[in-house]
Amino acid sequence: MYSARDLAQASGLGAAKGAMTKVAAIGGFIVLMVVVMLAPFGARGDQVSAACPPGAPGGANDPQPTGPLRVIQVAYARIIDGVAVSRGLPGQATLVALMTALQESQLQNLSYGDRDSVGLFQQRPSAGWGTVAQIRDPVYAAEAFFGGDKPPSPPGLVDINGWESMPYTVAAQAVQVSAFPDAYARQEDSARSIAEEAGIDLNRPGDPYAGRSGAHPAPSAAPPSAVAAAAQCGGGLTNGKPIAGTWPPEVQSVPDPTGTGGMLTPRTAAWVAKARTALQNLSMSCWDAHLWNPTSDHPKGKACDVMVGADGRKSASARTKGDQVANWTLQTAGTTGVRYVIWYGRIWSARTGQWRPYNGGGVYNPSDATGGHYDHVHVSMY
Template structure:
């Protein structure tokens, strides 16, 4: 004889209990994530306006690294800030500033460049430094690109099926460009939570600097590119510090002063803080420290090792986890 089925009232109570349990578990999971990540759903970065308009744009550490590379390659090629803005807006539209390995037909990478259309090999296109360089190469061939509307300049390089799409990214690209070319000071911050990759110390920072800025661009500034770390215990700050002097305008980008170069390098370091396990960046009397709740740039006292209190003086100092 079959078991009598549960009454409608009992089934209703069970359904309500199950729904409440699901909600409680979801809330517990959310609170756990908030506790572990310091109140933000995931480690992230933020760029803000250097003016009074309170504009801001949030991005992931991966996006920040790629944006910093695009800016570094642009200034290394003596491209103006407008060119960097065009490149960043293009990458935001094409890939969301992610180095993706797929796309329409054979499109790849930050700019969704196609090997079959002569942009390079798959391996080259998936190298963000190469991809940014070849984008700027084509942009430089566009007559008066800096005077054109952004969407027109980008389209003459990309030949996209949706040419108007680039325009919507212009405000965010302008914020990123101002920070990552050093035009705006202390406007890029990141949580700086270390990525799940081995820490590489100062040598890893030097290698990444060469990757993005080039060896020739750094050596005139008295940077010991590829040199061994200071022969001291890894626990001491000196053994974990990369110092980039910027007192003299040695930037290859035309019209860029030492202060702008310094803030570009400082923001580059913050953008790479998760990937390279960077704990502290100092420049121009300001300091960023990983792990702070708001990750703000704070004013530091003169003589504290932050390159002096005077804006634009001294050196950029990058302190790694080991």
């Protein structure tokens, strides 16, 4: 086992001079630690694989890794951020890089990938990103992702005019040119969580074009907007704080105003009226027998489904509409008595005030457009 002295010598920090020298030294140290920590788990087949197999996008907000993998992710996040800090890039650049590396490799320095892709960002030697050895150097890989005047030749983040005002997934895609351009936004929550654990300031100011010579485009004062992000997969939903309140039980006593022929609780009927006034042009259905799901709130008159017109994963307008309905519902939940909301593969609870991945509750297929609630927003009341 390595002693603290051995590890310090392996990292080279004691003799490192300058920010980038230290970052490079840490990179070599982390490669060593990856081997050490993953050795007990066997060969590559036992390691956590890349974020997505060839030909398929990664999952949104997968369960957060723990143990050795999380340690590795945090360490590589610090290396990536160290490169950004040494250049003078803003924290936003680090966030885009972390989201990209999570989607491409689960923030692992992989020796394999789709075709000849390797490394944290799954960069390809055949596309001009460098040699395999270079790409698997995490400092080099981060430098290449951020781009600028130094080789390699593919454009990096700072070479993209206006990247700082784009939705994060669009900025990532401008560098990566992936077959799944919307996938990167799915990793924002995970990236922020890792950054927090790593002590990275994602709100750090900086020059978004640091490392690029010549006249820089005027930085945009506007960050990626919720509306723009909602047009991509993964953005646009808000969290909040737990919502306290006492909501006494109610009986079904009001005819369903959505025309199902069933009966709703007064609280649910009042929510329907408010939603129709605030959001307008809603396609909504509330009461339903739901014989296949005896625990459903629909036959109890305590739930409504708001249809968005299409699978939000395939339609930007449907995604935007669903986000608007969900966010309004959360913002008014403290006065309307909303208990939980399910939309776009996530479930929000008034008890926690947070979104988390939705697993189908043992009844629905969460990958299906309806089962995963990608084509409608479900609202349940107390």
